Amino acid sequence: MDDEGRLIDEALEGSDDAFCRLVRIHQGRVRTFLIRYVHRPDLVDDLAQEVFLTAYHSLRTFKKDAPLGIWLLGIARHQALRHLRDEGRRRARESGRLRAILAAFQAEEAERGADDETAFEREMAALQDCLKDLPGESSQIVTEHYFQGRSLVSLAGEMGRKEATLRVTLLRIRASLRRCVQGKLSVEGAG
Structure with missing residues (x-):
């Protein structure tokens, strides 16, 4: 043996x-x-x-x-x-947060009695405008994380930052996008 x-x-x-x-x-x-x-x-x-x-x-x-x-x-x-498989599910949840922001906008519009299709189109247009207005690094983070599916760990390593710091930055970016979209929609609604 x-x-x-x-x-x-x-x-x-x-x-x-x-x-x-x-x-x-x-x-x-x-x-x-x-x-x-x-x-x-x-x-x-x-x-x-x-x-x-x-x-x-x-x-x-x-x-x-x-x-x-x-x-x-x-x-x-x-x-x-x-x-x-677990990592894929986690990424799907995280990318769903941007959709959740849009869903919140849609819910608010629906409560106001707006036509869902028109409201969605306005919200998407406002979100696209707001995304274009993001500063370079914020735009890079959103694009690579939400649209290219990169993990925060990978982005943090590439950017020389901690994952927790990048997670907080992403939270602030989403809040900024939410305010921007709401601002554009309220200006549009007032006009």
Whole structure:
């Protein structure tokens, strides 16, 4: 029996030390595999930890005639795909915030008895005007985050800022857009 097979047997018998040695043997390959999926070094440690935690709890299901490394990469693939699905849902929620601002405008217009189609067109035109008036960096943040789907983590790294700071900046930009659109609509309504 080779060393890896012996370590697997010991880990199955409850040896945490043997499992830790298996982790050390395979962690480089698992991390390299994960970075190809998520393209974010900051996430690789967390995902690798999840992979080995899952492997630890599922070790009894491992078939000893198969290579352990391949089994671990299968777990890594599932973890990476799960993360990417979750990240996609999070992005969809965040991009929905701009739509939520528009929905609030539409609700206000509907309460005033305005024709929905005409109100929507006016709101979209006002929003487009307001987007054009945004200063360069604000315009870049809105365009790249909402229209190109870039994550705040990615943008923050590129801009040399913290994600939390960028999130607050985006909150302020949305508030500014809301005020701008409301201002344009009220001027239009008064005219």
